Amino acid sequence: MNACASEVDLELPPEPGSVAAARHAVRDLARAAGSSEQDVALAVSEAVSNAVIHAFRFGKEGLVRVRARHRGHELIVTVADNGVGMIPDVENPGLGVGTSLISRLSEMATFESSNEGTIVTMRFKANEGNA
Amino acid sequence: MTAPGQMDLAVTMTAVGDGEIAVVKAEGEIDLSNHEELGTALTSPPCSDSAGILLDLTAVEFVDSSGLRVMLTSAQAFGDRFATILTEGSAVDTLFEMVDVRERLHVSASEEEALKRIRAGADGAG
Numbered sequence: 001m002n003a004c005a006s007e008v009d010l011e012l013p014p015e016p017g018s019v020a021a022a023r024h025a026v027r028d029l030a031r032a033a034g035s036s037e038q039d040v041a042l043a044v045s046e047a048v049s050n051a052v053i054h055a056f057r058f059g060k061e062g063l064v065r066v067r068a069r070h071r072g073h074e075l076i077v078t079v080a081d082n083g084v085g086m087i088p089d090v091e092n093p094g095l096g097v098g099t100s101l102i103s104r105l106s107e108m109a110t111f112e113s114s115n116e117g118t119i120v121t122m123r124f125k126a127n128e129g130n131a
Numbered sequence: 132m133t134a135p136g137q138m139d140l141a142v143t144m145t146a147v148g149d150g151e152i153a154v155v156k157a158e159g160e161i162d163l164s165n166h167e168e169l170g171t172a173l174t175s176p177p178c179s180d181s182a183g184i185l186l187d188l189t190a191v192e193f194v195d196s197s198g199l200r201v202m203l204t205s206a207q208a209f210g211d212r213f214a215t216i217l218t219e220g221s222a223v224d225t226l227f228e229m230v231d232v233r234e235r236l237h238v239s240a241s242e243e244e245a246l247k248r249i250r251a252g253a254d255g256a257g
Contacts, residue, residue: 016162016163016164016165017164019162019163019164019195020160020162020164023162023193038222038225041193041222042193042195042222042225042226045162045163045193045195046195046196049162049163049195049196049197052163053163095196095199095200095203095230097196097230098196101196101226101229101230104229105229
């Protein structure tokens with residue numbers, strides 16, 4: 001993890017235990033940034049869970065990278081994987097509400113998908129931080 | 132035992148009213164790493180042998196949609212004989228509101244109200 005208190009940068013294996021590792025790290029930053037800890041924690045948990053469950057199918061291997069930074073009046077969180085992209089998953093064990101929750105919890109969320117993976121970028125309100 | 136990276140979750144089960152109702156109390160955080168632990172508790176004795184389940188979430192600090200899915204599965208199986216209690220304003224409450232599942236999970240204001248509701252459901256089913 002980046003030593004700077006206003007940033008988080010994690011490379012995690014696509015395993016269930018990575019969900020909490022990411023959530024706790026970004027939640028700590030959200031607290032310091034004055035963002036809603038509950039909203040940030042839930043959104044990060046959903047985004048990383050989606051990556052762990054869906055991204056590495058068909059034998060594909062890789063990592064989940066979680067970055068968060070406090071800039072201006074925003075906390076910007078990116079969850080990126082180098083998996084298969086956002087393609088239908090008929091064996092989906094989830095409720096199918098993850099992306100909806102992410103969109104509602106954040107001020108703005110973007111989902112970029114390709115055959116090189118998925119990038120979810122979430123922006124949350126924060127106190128004035130580093131420019 | 133908690134596996135590496137798995138969140139701490141304690142689930143205790145108590146049978147009340149001559150064993151007719153199983154009270155399941157979860158403590159900690161529920162996510163992808165441990166939601167099956169709650170699911171196992173809700174589908175094993177005494178829950179599987181009971182007339183109803185009261186799921187106590189007042190000590191749960193965090194839950195995401197993986198945990199919610201487990202709860203909805205149990206609520207669907209038990210119908211009116213399933214109820215939950217939680218702490219108002221908690222992370223659990225926030226998620227339930229956002230996904231609009233308070234009614235489906237029969238959120239009750241107190242343990243007493245929840246037990247009354249479950250007993251009424253059991254009477255109706257019986």
